[in-house]
Amino acid sequence: MSPFRIVKVGGDLLENEIRFNEFIHAFSSIEGKKILVHGGGKEASRLLDALKIPVKYHEGRRITDAKTMEIVTMVYGGLINKNVVAQLQAIGVSAIGMAGCDGDIINAHKRIVDKIDYGFAGDIDYVNANILIKLMGAGLVPVICPLTHDGQGQLLNTNADTITSEIGVALSLKGRVKLHYCFGINGVLRDFDDKESVIEELDEPTFQQLRSEGNISAGMIPKLTNAFNAIKGGVSKVTIGNHTHFIQSSGYTTIL
């Protein structure tokens, strides 16, 4: 059986029409069962600004108060998700947009308050792989936005990279899984200033070494942590690269 393929696309790529178009065509060319997970933080920040709702972060993580939760529900679950689905439908991909509440595919709990109250941030409890497999079995392609729910009626805001990794781990109990994290550069770089210095294969000791040397950007650390978690959780292959790297044979980073 061909593997399940899960592709994560970041908010930055959604906003560049040419790249987004290249991305969805590359995605449409993947054969077999597949899932798209998208982010979208910048669009949410713009709407928060327009409504004069302060955008709050702690160490790069958004603090989701009740009003912000409404906004991300609108932007992630509505504006971005439905437009991505409509664009995929237009090129023949039978996409179905989903949040974690839909079919109870991703159940989470509100993050426990330790020193910082992240508000309606959701930490994942389980992924319902059976429903995803049923939908893919019916020929549908789930397009998942970074919203989860607690099973008691509360929507929660969950990082899209983490959702991708957790879906990968859940599906790896059912078959082979390949994960592809797409973003604006070609992969994990050995040298920030040289966009071609892509590390083709990255194992965890090397990651920790680069990190301790300060050679991994802050935004990359959670992404890589999720990538290594996916490998540890049973995912066969994880790659990190540009918006079409998953149809290329080289020029991106493979996580070992």
Add this chain to the structure above:
Amino acid sequence: MSPFRIVKVGGDLLENEIRFNEFIHAFSSIEGKKILVHGGGKEASRLLDALKIPVKYHEGRRITDAKTMEIVTMVYGGLINKNVVAQLQAIGVSAIGMAGCDGDIINAHKRIVDKIDYGFAGDIDYVNANILIKLMGAGLVPVICPLTHDGQGQLLNTNADTITSEIGVALSLKGRVKLHYCFGINGVLRDFDDKESVIEELDEPTFQQLRSEGNISAGMIPKLTNAFNAIKGGVSKVTIGNHTHFIQSSGYTTIL
């Protein structure tokens, strides 16, 4: 086989917490295959106001310019749809939120400009009953917001009563269908000022007579036109009433 049951709930009911709670419990008690269609115009108008985007109507129908289309995509597809799904999940209904683009369930075209340009208003071309039946067959309950798409990447704004009627007609080729339009009053009234003067059975000649006498409110006319279209299209039963009328034996209007 038990009939397909399709329930439409209006935006006014979504905004009253007690009634909404009564509604979803009544809905959860319906056995067999079922679909929920929701509206939500008022919430969209509030967000348009907050963003200082003018709300435009012509004869009670919203004119959907590009900016308004973004807002309704956020509010209908995101805020309302995902919250209704999360609430249903919390009481054990395996809901899955959808817009017309999801699984290509409702394909439409941008309304032809005659005298008035309604903007991104969508007139339905087809409903994909097979996908809806597959989802219901997998134990899922579609929760559908009033957004459609044109199959070429454009989302469109379509009246929720019309969506309900068209889904009913499409499903009636596959089995018996009952439609229930829920709103804030008990049914079609013989006398506006007497909320108990519900017409228990309404046929089209009586509707036309009441209409010509000015005894049907403007907002009720498109709803009733959709209801009669559903009956003509093969739907077995259409009722109009309050938020739990579909589990009651009387006290609402049945369309003949």
